Amino acid sequence: MNNDLNQDPDRVRKRARDRDLVVGLDAGGTRTRAVLASAVDGRVLGQGVSGPGNALTVPVPLLTEHLAEAVAMAVPEPDRARVVAVAGGFAGAAETAPDEPGRLNALAALTAALRRLGIAADSVGVSSDIEAAFASAPGAPADGLALVAGTGAVAMRIIDRRCAVTVGGDGWLLGDDGGGFWIGRSAVRAALRMADGRGGPTTLADAVGRALGVPAEALPYAEDRLVGGVAGLGGPDGLGGERGAGGAGGRDGVGSLSGAGGWDGLGSPSGAGADGENGLGSPSGAGGPDGLGTPGGAGSRDGVGSPRSASGPNHAAGPVSADVSDSDSASPSSSASVGASVGASGVSGTARERLPAEPEWSSARRAAYRMHLLPAVMAEPPIHLARLAPLVAGAARHQDAVARAILDEAADHLLELVRALAPRKGERIVATGGLLGPEGPLTALLSERLKALGLTLDWVADGCGGAVALARLGHGGSPPSSRTS
DSSP states (O other): OOOHHHHOOOHHHHHHHHHEEEEEEOOOOSSSSEEEEETTOOEEEEEEESSSOOTTSOOHHHHHHHHHHHHHHOOOGGGGGGGEEEEEEEEEEOSTTTTTTHHHHHHHHHHHHHHHHHHHOSSSEEEEEHHHHTTTTTTTTTOOOOOOOESSSEEEETTEEEEEEEEOOOOHHHOOOOHHHHHHHHHHHHHHHHTTTSSSSTTTTHHHHHTTOOGGGSSSSTOOOOOOOOSSSSSSSSSSTTTGGGGGSSSSSSSSSSSSSSSSSSSTEEEEEESOSSTTTTTTTSSOOOOOOOTTOOOOOOOTSSSTTTTTTOOOOOOOTTTTTTTGGTTTTTTOOTSSSTOOOOOOOOOOOOOSSOOOOOOHHHHHHHHHHHHHHHHHHHGGGGGGGGHHHHHTTTTHHHHHHHHHHHHHHHHHHHHOOEEEOOOOEESSSSGGGOOOOOOOHHHHHHHTOOEEEOOOOOOHHHHHHHHHTTTTTTOOOOOOO
């Protein structure tokens, strides 16, 4: 029997290399995603998803559990001995100093998770989730600018695939201006200002009230009729998800399984604007059967802009043309980012009466509105206000002046982040997050502002592709174009 492989060491080594596998991890504030790929060409072979992966806010034991769960789903047990390199991009982690707390937490949790699964990789690397997202751009670039606009907002200058300068990203209390939380909070503020007479009329007062469970009799437009509608903001109980205001496009979270707009965040398959299973822009989100934008979304039975949503009584959307058909609504395969499909104007031939500019909102109803709204806001973690961002995008699409002003200001804040990095004309900006996705509500606004600086955006869904590229580099391979989705 011819046994050439045993007699040719080079062929034996090549055969072994062809069997090598790498794992890339994208661990964000609301979900952890793992991807198994070939070490040779980066071809994706398996995927897994678990809970939050922020290395500063998730305790190390729980972070270990989430990492182990995601990796176990992605890597079948028989293949675990073949994993030669693992790289993870973690929210809250960076390599700015050897003793940086987030990096140490991430490395400890990842090492423990791999040991538990019996994965003895030769190379285990940790980076920030933004560094991984930057590496997800075609060709896995080493230098340039990264901009994230999802639940929060942060910009980085990347040099040799490592963060050199960070601007923003200081969290909901101190920063993140222009992100999804900031937009959602601005919507609540606009609603309260309208209620107490300090602000002009905005349909956001109605939309925010509905999202937070304010009784219909206290809403500003409760007595106005919308022809062709019944009730709801896009799903059986709420904002386009199965369980109401807790799921703006997903089952039970802020827009998905646990985040505003995708599997877990405002920003990709891990966020709004991706084609993930349960997010804003996926089968169950804004662009899914029960979401804010397609078969159950804009222009269909259960979503914004259809008989049971934007054309339903008391919804926040502005006037909708009567001659828009179902063909104008987003398709299930579209990558609908935060609010991109929200309030799309497909009404399937039904007409909608114009909401009055100045509703007859009595002082008693205004007081009742505030009485219900404030406790509803305070009862949840502040970051959950990010789920209201799609309402602002939807109202802006229908020419609500207050909503449009909020988005304009958000784009200005993102521009400030980029300017602070002293960008050079023509320099690459890799963007991620649902607000800046292909149809994100801030994409056109920011792109217009960046054009004056000679800059353009290059959007990526998340950091998994970059993490795979970094794992391959750690193993001595060549960085591929991003192949994950």
